[in-house]
Amino acid sequence: MENQEEKKWFDKLKEHYRLVVMNDETFEEVGAYKLSALNLYILLSAVFVAVALVVFAIIVFTPLKRYIPGYGDLSQQTEIIRLNEEVLRFEKQLKGQEMYAENFRRMFVGDFIEDTISQEGDLEEIPDSMLNVERIEEDELLRKEVEYNDMLEEQALYNKASNYIPKDIPLEQIYFIPPMKGLVSQTFAHDKQHLGVDILAPKDSPVLAALDGYVFEADWTLKTGNTIGIQHGNNIITFYKHNSAMLKKVGDYVKAGEAIAIVGNTGTLSDGPHLHFELWHKGHPVNPEDYIHFDEKR
CATH class of the missing domain: 2.70.70.10 (Glucose Permease (Domain IIA))
Structure with a gap:
């Protein structure tokens, strides 16, 4: 019974209809088109697929993809973090050079001061204000925080110990x-x-x-x-x-x-x-x- 109904429904899809286009004023026949429900379905499906492919191609191969919500977030985060690491590396080098120059300046003017230690921990921790993205490497950030705290503790112990050393011990x-x-x-x-x-x-x-x-x-x-x-x-x-x-x-x-x-x-x-x-x-x-x-x- 079901097979007969399906066959009957499919036969209706193949039934042909004539679409006649006439002039509204003269009723002159301009054109006639032979159609069926199946042909119309296939035609509309083909048009839909063609439009979808065109839209997909435009999005993929043009800058329009940047305006899609959520697109490129991960790649942007990775690039921002990479650039931030480069900035931190240059800051460390610059700070080291500045301290080197300052130590020499103090040496030659007789005002050399000990314990001018570079606290790299100040540069290791990435402030939230520099990145407007979610943190995606929690373990790496935790490691940096631990290293920073260790640096501060070691620095404090060194400075504390230095305070007990007389400043003018003969060589x-x-x-x-x-x-x-x-x-x-x-x-x-x-x-x-x-x-x-x-x-x-x-x-x-x-x-x-x-x-x-x-x-x-x-x-x-x-x-x-x-x-x-x-x-x-x-x-x-x-x-x-x-x-x-x-x-x-x-x-x-x-x-x-x-x-x-x-x-x-x-x-x-x-x-x-x-x-x-x-x-x-x-x-x-x-x-x-x-x-x-x-x-x-x-």
Whole structure:
């Protein structure tokens, strides 16, 4: 019974009708069209599909897709976060350079102040005002927050400990870790602008921090190559130059004897693998050999 009804309904779809178009005033026949319900359905479906394809093509291949609500939100978030990370990286580099220049200014005017530590934590945390999007990496943000808090705690402990250190301890009473053991190939010569000592060492030897402190410079220069500068207590800073690789970055806290670089031959002032080590006190270079034993002398 159902099959007969379906067949009857399908037969009605195939029944033909004539559509006659006549002039309204003269009743003259202008045209006649033979149609069926099935043909009309197919025609309308084809028109609908064609229009849908045209609209889809316009949206996909033209900027109109940007106006669709919700389109591109994820890609925009990713791009904004990437750009924000680039800005933070440049801010860190700029802050490190500013602190480096300020320390040198204070050294040469006799107003060097210790504990001018770069708190990178201030740059690690991304403020909400910079991103008008939902946070999509909760674990990454949590990690940054933990690192920031650890930095602040470490900074507070360092500053607290520094307050108990007398500010004018003679250098002779301070124990320096030799940054490297080896032959001193060139000694300190202030009159020749050689403000440190050159120490020969085997290739890939580690360079050690002479005292506890914070890295305020970790950069490459044309003359000295890979250079690390560390700010210590008691108005002392040390420089380690011509390294082949740097193991620390600006803002890192290092312990005395900790490896901070690998000896190398970088920079135009270097003619072989060695470490150029400088010791500064109260803004003035001093002879490291007066306070540190490097083993052999030339």
